[in-house]
Amino acid sequence: xxxxxxxxxxxxxxxxxxxxxxxxxxxxxxxxxxxxxxxxxxxxxxxxxxxxxxxxxxxxxxxxxxxxxxxxxxxxxxxxxxxxxxxxxxxxxxxxxxxxxxxxxxxxxxxxxxxxxxxxxxxxxxxxxxxxxxxxxxxxxxxxxxxxxxxxxxxxxxxxxxxxxxxxxxxxxxxxxxxxxxxxxxxxxxxxxxxxxxxxxxxxxxxxxxxxxxxxxxxxxxxxxxxxxxxxxxxxxxxxxxxxxxxxxxxxxxxxxxxxxxxxxxxxxxxxxxxxxxxxxxxxxxxxxxxxxxxxxxxxxxxxxxxxxxxxxxxxxxxxxxxxxxxxxxxxxxxxxxxxxxxxxxxxxxxxxxxxxxxxxxxxx
Numbered sequence: 585x586x587x588x589x590x591x592x593x594x595x596x597x598x599x600x601x602x603x604x605x606x607x608x609x610x611x612x613x614x615x616x617x618x619x620x621x622x623x624x625x626x627x628x629x630x631x632x633x634x635x636x637x638x639x640x641x642x643x644x645x646x647x648x649x650x651x652x653x654x655x656x657x658x659x660x661x662x663x664x665x666x667x668x669x670x671x672x673x674x675x676x677x678x679x680x681x682x683x684x685x686x687x688x689x690x691x692x693x694x695x696x697x698x699x700x701x702x703x704x705x706x707x708x709x710x711x712x713x714x715x716x717x718x719x720x721x722x723x724x725x726x727x728x729x730x731x732x733x734x735x736x737x738x739x740x741x742x743x744x745x746x747x748x749x750x751x752x753x754x755x756x757x758x759x760x761x762x763x764x765x766x767x768x769x770x771x772x773x774x775x776x777x778x779x780x781x782x783x784x785x786x787x788x789x790x791x792x793x794x795x796x797x798x799x800x801x802x803x804x805x806x807x808x809x810x811x812x813x814x815x816x817x818x819x820x821x822x823x824x825x826x827x828x829x830x831x832x833x834x835x836x837x838x839x840x841x842x843x844x845x846x847x848x849x850x851x852x853x854x855x856x857x858x859x860x861x862x863x864x865x866x867x868x869x870x871x872x873x874x875x876x877x878x879x880x881x882x883x884x885x886x887x888x889x890x891x892x893x894x895x896x897x898x899x900x901x902x903x904x905x906x907x908x909x910x911x912x913x914x915x916x917x918x919x920x921x922x923x924x925x926x927x928x929x930x931x932x933x934x935x936x937x938x939x940x941x942x943x944x945x946x947x948x949x
Contacts, residue, residue, distance in 0.1 A: 604654040612647045684719075687746065691719045694749055697756050699727050707734060708809070711922035713944040715888075715929070722748015723886045723941035726756050730806065731769040735759075738945045739802035740821065740886035742861075747798075748941065755800050755860070758782040772806050772817035773871035780819075780860045780869075789862035799861025803884045807949065814874040814882065814949075818855020824883040824907070825851045826914055831877050838872045845911040852907075876949050883910060888942035894932040901932055918948055 701707065704727060712725055722741040727734060737759060741751030762770070762778050770778070779800075784790050787798055801820035808814070816823055816838075826848050827833050833842075833849055843850040853872060858865040876882070890906045893899065909928055913921045925944060 604650060607650050687719045690746070690749060694720050694753065697753060698724065704729060704734060708947055708949050709918045710945065710947040711918040713922055713925050713942065715938070715942040716744070717938045717941045718745040720746060720749035721941045722752055723888060723943040724752040724756055725943055725945050726759050728760070728763045730763050732810070734807040735763065735775070735804065736807060736884060736945065736947065737802055737804045738821070738884035738886060738943050739800050740888070740941070740943070741800050742798040744941045751798055751800060754783065754786055755779070755802070758786070771871045772804050772815040773869040776804060776817045776819055776860065776869040783861050787861065799859035799863065801859050801886070803855065805882065805884065807947070809949070812876055814876055816853055816872045816874055817869045818853070819858060819860045819869065820855055821886065822855050823853050824910060825853065825874065825876065826881045826910060827851070827877060828879065835874055838874060843907050843911070848911050848914050850907050850911055880949050881914065882947045882949060884945040886941065886943045888940035889929065889944055892929065892933055892939045894934050894936045898936065918946060921946055
């Protein structure tokens, strides 16, 4: 930024300061000199005597004027800079408003893509706790009917916010294509295998030189109410099944661990250790068959809940607290469970920023 000094000389702020310092130093030194110099007694020239008497005041006045001029032009520089800053601020605010409007519109699109509960009237009692970190989310839920059975998914895409939201739209649209275009019944592992191929192709991860590492961690179940059976396949994400202790719980050919409370057992069914997308491990996804009993509760979720920072020490919530919370709400109906889950999450988070997107899908079968 430049200003014209004395209406003639365009200079930058730094150049102006250097010029003023030089001028002030010159006139100030002259002032000091004239105030300290005395006319010898033998000098009687009127002109010399005049200069000796008044020149020191003239140089002092010039030094003062330079200080005033410096302050005046510095204020002009500052005013000009403030004006530029204000224009930049307004421009940034306008750009931010436009970006936020776009993101909010994207959020409405994402909400429209998420499935509508009314489309599956036969869905058992359930709740969905869905809490994006930002306006749009990288976590998603999805369900559809497939040959008289219910396919239910809870997914966690790479990243959150806008990048995660793009991935979630890709995941949902790919799942819709699989269910709508397939002419034969698929098991849960086959659906994940096809979904992985679609994601790899869409992201061009199979192209030589591709550096995309995006993917989706998810849990998928196929709920067969008639035969009291659940098919489960997981891409890095497990599922929990909670059952009353009075009812035996053994599951053949399934990989699981058990956490006990006084009245309930929580069965943690483990996923495959590969996500949906290109991965160093590339094998078919396994299908685990789980026989359920009446009033069992199944939970699908992302890692956003257990990774939330908070509590008195600002630590992660972790799996142990998450499991204990779920075990302690089994005497509530699903809407009551959702209320407790939301309260528990908000209390744990407190004033801490939300760490990640959160999805928790609970179903009483």
